[in-house]
Amino acid sequence: MKQGVYVRFTFILLIVGFMVAVQYNTVQKPESRDTRDIWEIRQELSAEKQLHSELLSDIREVNETITKYENLQSESPAQALNETLETLREKAGLTIVTGPGLELVIEPSLEGIALGETISGISPDLLVRLLNEINRFNGHDVSIDGKRIxxxxxxxxxxxxxxxxxxxxRTPPFKIRIGTETMEDAEKLYNHLQSSMIADDFFIDNLTLTIEEPKDQISIPAYDQPIENNYLKNTSKGD
Structure with a gap:
């Protein structure tokens, strides 16, 4: 009889202990909540929608290329290959690009000159930050001081x-040219750069960043250096 009471008592204590442990764990590790405000969520949603739109555009472009290649292949395989090769050369930056875009002028700041500050040149970190801002808003083709990126x-x-x-x-002044697909993209990039804090970063380094208004026609030079390829190699005929 007593053994049965002990068993029931032990079982009740196990249940109570389990409930206390669960409650303690809940108090110690409360469920995390999303503390972002509505505008932060809207900005993140907008960025995701932009990425989705770009992916759909890329898929559409690839499908059009495949369809065009299939149509030409039956009529003129050589022409299909040449057109595909030219498209790839353009995407790789190996051709001169002419179209809508804008220019950025980097110069020594007047304040730095007046104070006798030494203008050493632009730092790699500052150039990379500027390129990141450009790439965020569809700056497809870029040249820095005449050097194609x-x-x-x-x-x-x-x-x-x-x-x-x-x-x-070279030590400033020099220009950065940016090519975009459309004039609308050029205007969006212009507005973004005008409202960003990137110009302040230049001012700290005794430089000024002048963002010129978009143009209908701007020329971006081709990449003229050898391209290193560590993964692909030519094969002999018949391999």
Whole structure:
């Protein structure tokens, strides 16, 4: 009889202990809540929608290329290959691009000149921050001081000198040219750069960033350096 009471008592204590443990765990680790306000959520949603739109546009472009290639393949395979090669060269930055865009002028600040500050040049970090701002708003084709930026372009400090594509970027003044797909994209990029804090970063380094108004026609030079390829190689015929 007593053994049965002990068993029931022990079982009740186990249940009570389990409930206390669950309650303690809930108090110690409360469910995290989303503390973002409505505008932060709207901005994140807008960024996701923009990414979705860009992905759909890329998919549509690829489908159009495939359809065009299939149509030409039956009529003229050589022409299809040449057109595909030219498209790839354009995307890789190996051709001159002419179209809508805008120019940025980087110069020594008047305040720095008046105070006798030494204008050493633009730092790689500042150039990278500027490129990130440009890429956020569809700046597809960019040249810095006449040097075309492609996907593998290095921007680094070599012996105290900022380089792009392993070529020295001269001490300001110099220009940055940005090509966009449409005039609307150029205007959006212009407005974004005007409202961003990037110009303040230049001012701290005794430089001024002048953002010129968008133009219908602007020319971006082609990439003229050898492209290193560590993963692909030519194969002999028949391999």
């Amino acid at each position: 492609i996907h593998s372009s290095p921007i680094r400090d070599i012996n105290g000198q900022t380089t792009v594509n392993s070529l020295n970027v």
